[in-house]
């Protein structure tokens with residue numbers, strides 16, 4: 001991974017202590033349309049059960065944890081064993097590896113069915129991702145607003161993530177900031193988000 005994850009057509013988001021890169025049209029329209037259609041017909045979406053405020057609840061979206069064998073991920077105190085890669089994501093994974101120089105071995109797919117589906121404030125700072133993870137986030141479908149706020153003092157930012165966009169979070173972004181995908185009262189269509197990650201401790205038990 002280069003010191004700075006510059007990739008074609010990307011712009012740096014100027015946020016102190018973060019390393020954020022954004023390409024609003026990273027996927028061509030036709031590619032993004034085809035990928036979204038393939039993922040929406042995929043029957044493998046699940047409701048992940050997560051721990052919140054001491055209770056186990058349904059997460060307010062559909063999800064699927066996908067990865068190489070052994071790429072186990074634990075978040076919100078729940079363990080997720082990877083589902084195999086669907087054909088639709090194989091090419092995208094290679095393309096991200098070429099663009100960013102990171103051998104992503106997993107992806108968290110999230111499906112927001114309408115404006116009520118959301119993701120609360122969190123950092124992707126689980127130990128299995130290492131201290132300075134590179135996370136490549138591809139958005140498909142309805143444009144939704146992505147928000148970041150510093151863990152300490154500092155300004156918040158919000159970014160609209162359109163169909164086919166790529167947002168890369170690297171460096172100290174996860175240790176310095178939290179991020180969220182808030183609900184919206186605006187009528188919005190479905191959205192799928194794919195966050196490609198690299199699990200460093202791939203477990204031998206399959």
Ligand SMILES: O=C(O)CCC(=O)C(=O)O
Pocket residue numbers: 108110119124137146161179180181193195
């Ligand atoms: O849907 C999004 O853009 C955010 C997803 C996210 O925060 C995550 O996967 O950690």
